[in-house]
Amino acid sequence: MPVRLKDIAAELNLSKMTISKVLRGQTDVSEHTKARVLQRARELNYRPNTTARSLRTGQTFIMGLIVPSMGDSHFGDVAQGVMQSIRSAGYGLVVCPSQDEEELEQQIDLLLSRQVDALLIVSLEESAAFMERLSKEQTTPLIFINRRFAGAAGSFVGIDEEQVGHIACKHLIGLGSKRIAYLRGPHTSIGDLRYAGFRAALSDAGLAFHPELVVDAMGAEGSEYRRGFDGMERLLKGRGRPDGVMAYSDMIAVGTMDASLNHGLRIPESIRFVGSGNDVKVCEMRIPLSSVAIQGHELGQKAGRMALRMAGKSGFKGTRKVLVMPQLVERGIRLRPR
Amino acid sequence: MPVRLKDIAAELNLSKMTISKVLRGQTDVSEHTKARVLQRARELNYRPNTTARSLRTGQTFIMGLIVPSMGDSHFGDVAQGVMQSIRSAGYGLVVCPSQDEEELEQQIDLLLSRQVDALLIVSLEESAAFMERLSKEQTTPLIFINRRFAGAAGSFVGIDEEQVGHIACKHLIGLGSKRIAYLRGPHTSIGDLRYAGFRAALSDAGLAFHPELVVDAMGAEGSEYRRGFDGMERLLKGRGRPDGVMAYSDMIAVGTMDASLNHGLRIPESIRFVGSGNDVKVCEMRIPLSSVAIQGHELGQKAGRMALRMAGKSGFKGTRKVLVMPQLVERGIRLRPR
């Protein structure tokens, strides 16, 4: 049986009220009893029953975070970031996977049932009628990460995806590339935004856009590496080969680099590469790969801070939108590992 | 304000008891009222206050899982596995990162405070006085994953780490390798166990052990790839080069393969490789890499089932130890991607 306030009270011949006060740091208790209580509580290894406390106070000091899947390192970064910004305020975090959105509604119900003080949702898909209804009827603060739901009220923290494409492209242009290929991602809104950024960077620099240098690399078949490799081979067989390549993921970029080496190209003399995601393990393989970092950690931190503000009793009721800027991570380029 | 039992009761002129019964599926209610209640509850979007329910029943239907870090895909797999096995029993899962054990105690306190019905702990380090104390005083079922704590009572689910080394080595032997190198991992108990398995497999097959073919590859400096690459170069410069290489991680193995190709060796004709971890993205790069899979998902499932048994009211009070067998994933070997 866990130790309760009542138990400590009985042992020390005090009322449980006094114990409660001491343990929460109220000041209207004599130093003497305070010391006694603290010591006994420690000895007995008292842990307050948070369930009971929450029922009484209406605050659980738990925030809920729903991610599409566990074990994706990007979502892990987000979770870490959220934790980091809320823990010092005494909040805990419950992380639930939505199985790529399939179980999103159930998880939301679960977390709301558990009375979380704020709900953070990392979503891939756009809109959902469910969300709209939810955000109308619900008093629990809602924070959307990554994608906003059309028509849903709630705050939003996201990556400026267009910048991801823009920065990558600008980097290559800065290195002197003129014919830039894009191994582009899926036709989701994220994929499209990055693509738009790529196009914008080209036109900002007054460079021509070459449709034949855009390759889809997110089909379901084959590994990412292979899709990069195959896509690059196709590009190299065509006329007018690229002198710069950007890819939707780092592993795709590695594939394209290998294909280029296979064709006898020299990196970086005749062709340059940039990935996205900044997956360090992958970027630090045989040829160091520069990459545009999607800062999951910062995303999480910002979202966490927003959740705090909304959950606090400060009466802050508004919602806000914040975009996090992606960051280029440059890596030295050497021909072969030494 | 969220809807409460009392609200529905007032609206329908019933007692909250009746509402409670209907919503929990008790049978001693007339079909008529049952229908009325169900409908109104749905309309109002009633969500039971789990906090209150838990306080009353003493069960939270939440399990806690502590992992060293979020975003490591292995731990993600474990979490998925746990979820999968407990969700159908109505349990939810709270996942907390321990920042590589640094905040282990605080997270444990937090979760116990939250009255989780069972606590699963993925740990890297051995022993800890804290654990021993905990397991003695605590009534909450404890399940350790990966590493057991010396002297701690609680169930244990782990990988048979010795088999990881054994299987990898046996695989190479089966392919005809006689001089097998090991790019070994850190000098933790896991690293040592795998190493022991490697040695055992050699001696089972009557092959000589060559100490000069064992290389440390888990130092802190340089990427895993680089450590594999450099380690392999050293081996190839030495006399009596290996004809089979096993590595503590897949990325290390890729590094060793590259170094070998650089030296003009042919894979698999003159040398064969096997990794561990079965990181699919990495294994399916230019040269498909066979790897010993550490089945995080199965680990999680087993741990989840054990947690269910221990948390259930079945009165099961014992503890058990289970070892999960690692599994070799063979991949076809081609010289270069086509």
Next chain:
DNA sequence: TTGAAAGCGCTAACAT
């Protein structure tokens, strides 16, 4: 400085 009473929302165990 200490404590008694009341109640958060729910349900187990009993009436009716």
Next chain:
DNA sequence: ATGTTAGCGCTTTCAA
């Protein structure tokens, strides 16, 4: 088939 009473462990409020 429906409702009453009591209480889970805690904290808010107010009194001693």
